Amino acid sequence: MASYFVRKGDLIKLKSIGFCVYCGSTENLVIDHILPRAKGGGNNIENLTTSCNRCNLYKSDFEMDKFRLRIELKRQLARTEWWKWSTRIYEQVKRHGIEKLDVKLVEKANLARVNHSYYSSIIGNIIREKYKLF
Numbered sequence: 001m002a003s004y005f006v007r008k009g010d011l012i013k014l015k016s017i018g019f020c021v022y023c024g025s026t027e028n029l030v031i032d033h034i035l036p037r038a039k040g041g042g043n044n045i046e047n048l049t050t051s052c053n054r055c056n057l058y059k060s061d062f063e064m065d066k067f068r069l070r071i072e073l074k075r076q077l078a079r080t081e082w083w084k085w086s087t088r089i090y091e092q093v094k095r096h097g098i099e100k101l102d103v104k105l106v107e108k109a110n111l112a113r114v115n116h117s118y119y120s121s122i123i124g125n126i127i128r129e130k131y132k133l134f
Helices: 008-015 053-059 064-096 103-130
Strands: 029-033 048-052
Touching (some): 029 053, 048 053
């Protein structure tokens, strides 16, 4: 079991960032290894950042380039899903009127929109960090 070489004060500073560096969320923050320990990343402060639990679990042991590609694919799939459900809603309203709109269609479209937004924000944050566009 590797020991942490990071001082407690450094961890407090890291936590004080206050948001997930991947999606910008401020909830359920954890410490994440930028280069995963399984891929040779160390426990030094330069290799640690904050992420929300969702992004940390989703990142798993991927390196940043592979994680970015994984997120981009998910974003494209979510956009396709959003378009599919939005089109179905439009067709149903056009045929039967808004009064007979199936609520489940709206829920599925909204979930796809939220997923697309989530993955888009992660891509934006990764690009800003890579090219120092803050």
